[in-house]
Amino acid sequence: MSAPQDFSPVTQVLEATPASSPPEEKVSEEQFNSLHASSVTYRDLLIFEERLKLNMFRLKKRQQKYEAFLGCLIVLIAYCAFATFYQPSQIYYIHLLHKFFLLLSVTTLFLFFATGMYSEKLGYSSKFVPQCNRVLRIFNMHFNRDNRPELSFFRKVPKKFQEGFSAYKASYFKRRSEKRAAALAAKSGSSSAASGPTVSRTSSQGKRLQPSSRARRMAGGGGGSASGSDSGPRSTMGFHR
Secondary structure, three states, X not given: OOOOOOOOHHHHHHHHOOOOOOHHHHHHHHHHHHHHHHHHHHHHHHHHHHHHHHHHHHHHHHHHHHHHHHHHHHHHHHHHHHHHHHOOXXXXXXXXXXXXXXXXXXXXXXXXXXXXXXXXXXHHHHHHHHHHHHHHHHHOEEEOOOOOOOEEEOOOOOHHHHHHHHHHHHHHHHHXXXXXXXXXXXXXXXXXXXXXXXXXXXXXXXXXXXXXXXHHHHHHHHHHHHHHHHHHXXXXXXXXX
């Protein structure tokens, strides 16, 4: 006879426990986590790139503004110096005005360089990109300032990561352009829908105001009879006379 099976609670619990998950599920979960981490990294890199672009454009605009101011100041100094020393005006007040503007412009130019405004407003804008690249070199990245400024990677960065970032950036800009196009289409559709009832209302009002042909004939006949009745008494009165 065979030995009776042991149905102890411990044996039942061990038999009821599910088998361990296969290693494939763990790999797929790791892949999912890696993909999610990559998308978050791509998004952060894209935000960082856009901020670098905005700062560079802002500094360029400020540099152009102060360069225009400096050029106008130099032109004013040259004109006032010429009008003061080489060809002074015969009118005393105009000559005095030229001297005043010459002194004011020279003082402004001196303060522009003495207070460090030139190095702060004009020098820093030209040093912004080199300073960024000096820091980005640690992370194997480089910021180009060509016609299309963008982040570029060194050869140490894996090719797969670079291609993934390029694909993510292209899809992001595509979605943004589609959203803008949809918003413009919705705006134009709402404006056309708002102007449509107005046109139909004005056309219906114009149709209501136009008299019918029968009414015009009746009005014409009434006018003729009225003129005839008026002419009758006049002729009678003339005959009696």
